[in-house]
Amino acid sequence: MLENTEVDVRGKLTDDQTRCVHYHSDNDIIAIKFKCCDQFYPCYSCHEELAGHVAKQWPKNEWNTKAILCGNCRAQLTIEEYMNSNHQCPNCKLPLTRTAAGTIIYTL
Numbered sequence: 001m002l003e004n005t006e007v008d009v010r011g012k013l014t015d016d017q018t019r020c021v022h023y024h025s026d027n028d029i030i031a032i033k034f035k036c037c038d039q040f041y042p043c044y045s046c047h048e049e050l051a052g053h054v055a056k057q058w059p060k061n062e063w064n065t066k067a068i069l070c071g072n073c074r075a076q077l078t079i080e081e082y083m084n085s086n087h088q089c090p091n092c093k094l095p096l097t098r099t100a101a102g103t104i105i106y107t108l
């Protein structure tokens with residue numbers, strides 16, 4: 001799939017699996033595309049510190065957008081796929097954490 005090619009993830013990354021200075025446990029291998037700027041960041045805090053503008057939440061009717069990136073295999077999931085994934089990447093089967101994604105999807 002073409003969509004699995006390199007994606008530019010911004011933020012304070014600490015490795016190439018999208019862990020960042022804020023979230024870096026074993027399963028924190030996820031990046032989120034922000035609606036406000038169409039850019040992938042590993043977490044809400046990275047966006048807040050680097051983007052220079054207020055983050056926007058994805059409305060439920062746009063959850064078919066590919067806004068979740070698996071930092072391990074680089075598969076892009078829609079928010080809906082991620083929500084239904086049991087926090088496991090459907091492609092590489094690694095567990096994906098909620099911590100980083102939750103800050104943008106659930107709690108904004």
Ligand SMILES: [Zn+2]
Nearest residue numbers: 034036037051
């Ligand atoms: Zn933004």
Ligand SMILES: [Zn+2]
Nearest residue numbers: 020022043046
């Ligand atoms: Zn971060």
Ligand SMILES: [Zn+2]
Nearest residue numbers: 070073089092
């Ligand atoms: Zn994966």
